[in-house]
Amino acid sequence: MQDAALRLKALTEQLLGAPVPVRIRAWDGSEAGPPGAPVLVVRNRRALRRLLWKPGELGLARAWVSGDLTVDGDLYAALEAIAAAVWEGGEDTRTLGQALRDPDVRAAVRGLVRLAGPPLPPAPPREEVRRRSRLSRLHTKRSDRRAISHHYDVGNDFYELVLGPSMVYSCAYWETPEGTLEDAQRDKLALVARKLDLKPGMRLLDVGCGWGSMAVHAAREYGVRVVGVTLSQEQAAYARKRVAQEGLTDRVEIRVQDYRDVADGPYDAISSIGMAEHVGSERYLEYARDLFGLLKPGGRLLNHQIGRRPWQDESAYELDGFIDAYVFPDGELAPIGETVTQLERAGFEVRDVESIREHYALTLRRWVADLEARWPEAVRLAGPGRARVWRLYMAASALAFERNQIGVNQVLAVRTPQSGASGLPLRTRTWN
Structure with a gap:
């Protein structure tokens, strides 16, 4: 049954507390989301694991650079829609720990974990800078x-x-x-x-x-x-x-x-x-x-x-x-x-x-x-x-x-x- 996109859309909306502003195309060929909107292509379950292990910008970047996540159509329109939903969606300034105390958020995360498959963190793409320590002095x-x-x-x-x-x-x-x-x-x-x-x-x-x-x-x-x-x-x-x-x-x-x-x-x-x-x-x-x-x-x-x-x-x-x-x-x-x-x-x-x-x-x-x-x-x-x-x-x-x-x-x-x-x-x- 090809329903990954519908499940992903529902769980994401539960997590964000707002409608998903892009159309989602999942790894099983299914699609869900507003017609005519920019299409976010989730090419495999590994993309979800990257986002779950590194929520936010770095997880999105790793999924993009590795090719696990891509956009079909206008990249600018997709970036604007995602930014508006994720970073400008309201006045909620809770930390991740505070957000996870919300039962709806916890339920959405559990659903995404099940959808993502075995919870093993994928290695970052090789293009990512490797640092021994962020505590080392910068700009030597x-x-x-x-x-x-x-x-x-x-x-x-x-x-x-x-x-x-x-x-x-x-x-x-x-x-x-x-x-x-x-x-x-x-x-x-x-x-x-x-x-x-x-x-x-x-x-x-x-x-x-x-x-x-x-x-x-x-x-x-x-x-x-x-x-x-x-x-x-x-x-x-x-x-x-x-x-x-x-x-x-x-x-x-x-x-x-x-x-x-x-x-x-x-x-x-x-x-x-x-x-x-x-x-x-x-x-x-x-x-x-x-x-x-x-x-x-x-x-x-x-x-x-x-x-x-x-x-x-x-x-x-x-x-x-x-x-x-x-x-x-x-x-x-x-x-x-x-x-x-x-x-x-x-x-x-x-x-x-x-x-x-x-x-x-x-x-x-x-x-x-x-x-x-x-x-x-x-x-x-x-x-x-x-x-x-x-x-x-x-x-x-x-x-x-x-x-x-x-x-x-x-x-x-x-x-x-x-x-x-x-x-x-x-x-x-x-x-x-």
């Missing part, structure tokens, strides 16, 4: 190298497929939503260069230089000398090849180096684009002080960084389960106010803050479209699990930016000399 040089390698040493061919020829892995800057990704990424690099007021002969330090896009753009278009640093061996090899192809080896040096080990300042300007998210709250002041010390008086820093919304109780903030386990190990997002405060504590004068949140949503949707359009090739290059990780995290992130759950900001800061002469014009935004 060694742990940062491992974290960066996990995310960026996936294969340059895979990143080319997703990012396109620009190989820029940060928010683009769109003139219109209908524009091309390449134009929007070029405009973002040009915006950074204008904010830094780059001129021929200047020295630029590009912290977290990635595949060399900013370094090449600055040297080619503005005649500056650039040092780019990254912890990724694969990024560095790709960036050096690009530099050589552009004939810029006399102006651009790419190093595999921790920003904390850069000691050949002063620089006229520093760009940090999509790198500071890896620094961590306990190291952020050190990061800011290091960059301050590498700038000459009057030098500018452009810090381009994703930020989260502040929590009323900041002590409750924890690293995101899926993102931390599969995407950016040890990455941390801070509210923009904290970032500005730490930069100023380090000695910088913050002169301009620009939010470009909507631009990142557009960028992520383009990356997802590129990935989905070339899905078989992506699976061949990175493996099915890794490809699923990138599809889920980029689609979910696009929705988070669109809904103002996270943002991205460009902060222009100056190492203002004691004279107080910042070097900026009276009407600062000459770059627009």
Whole structure:
């Protein structure tokens, strides 16, 4: 009898205390749920065991990455529906232990356990980061190298497929939503260069230089000398090849180096684009002080960084389960106010803050479209699990930016000399 989907729907509604917002297709071919709704495909009983052993985001992520759980149709619509039901379904803020004291919840869990079969916890997918201990100190040089390698040493061919020829892995800057990704990424690099007021002969330090896009753009278009640093061996090899192809080896040096080990300042300007998210709250002041010390008086820093919304109780903030386990190990997002405060504590004068949140949503949707359009090739290059990780995290992130759950900001800061002469014009935004 094919009734798994109907049973799963009924038990889930009993657990949530609300209608299931998606249509469920179960491993036996049965379907249940509202017609026309996004279809959540539960491919086997193992998916339920993953959710039961790790209720919440991490269990869902494990089921998705392993291929036990998938979506038939619009992924964005499915994610929005699931988020609304699971995380935004009301004012119930009970802990799991408190919820299990509810007899209806206990009965639903018992029913799901019976439906899932033998209660053995499946091993996490191999794409999940393995840690010896969460109590070990974050953001040592060694742990940062491992974290960066996990995310960026996936294969340059895979990143080319997703990012396109620009190989820029940060928010683009769109003139219109209908524009091309390449134009929007070029405009973002040009915006950074204008904010830094780059001129021929200047020295630029590009912290977290990635595949060399900013370094090449600055040297080619503005005649500056650039040092780019990254912890990724694969990024560095790709960036050096690009530099050589552009004939810029006399102006651009790419190093595999921790920003904390850069000691050949002063620089006229520093760009940090999509790198500071890896620094961590306990190291952020050190990061800011290091960059301050590498700038000459009057030098500018452009810090381009994703930020989260502040929590009323900041002590409750924890690293995101899926993102931390599969995407950016040890990455941390801070509210923009904290970032500005730490930069100023380090000695910088913050002169301009620009939010470009909507631009990142557009960028992520383009990356997802590129990935989905070339899905078989992506699976061949990175493996099915890794490809699923990138599809889920980029689609979910696009929705988070669109809904103002996270943002991205460009902060222009100056190492203002004691004279107080910042070097900026009276009407600062000459770059627009």
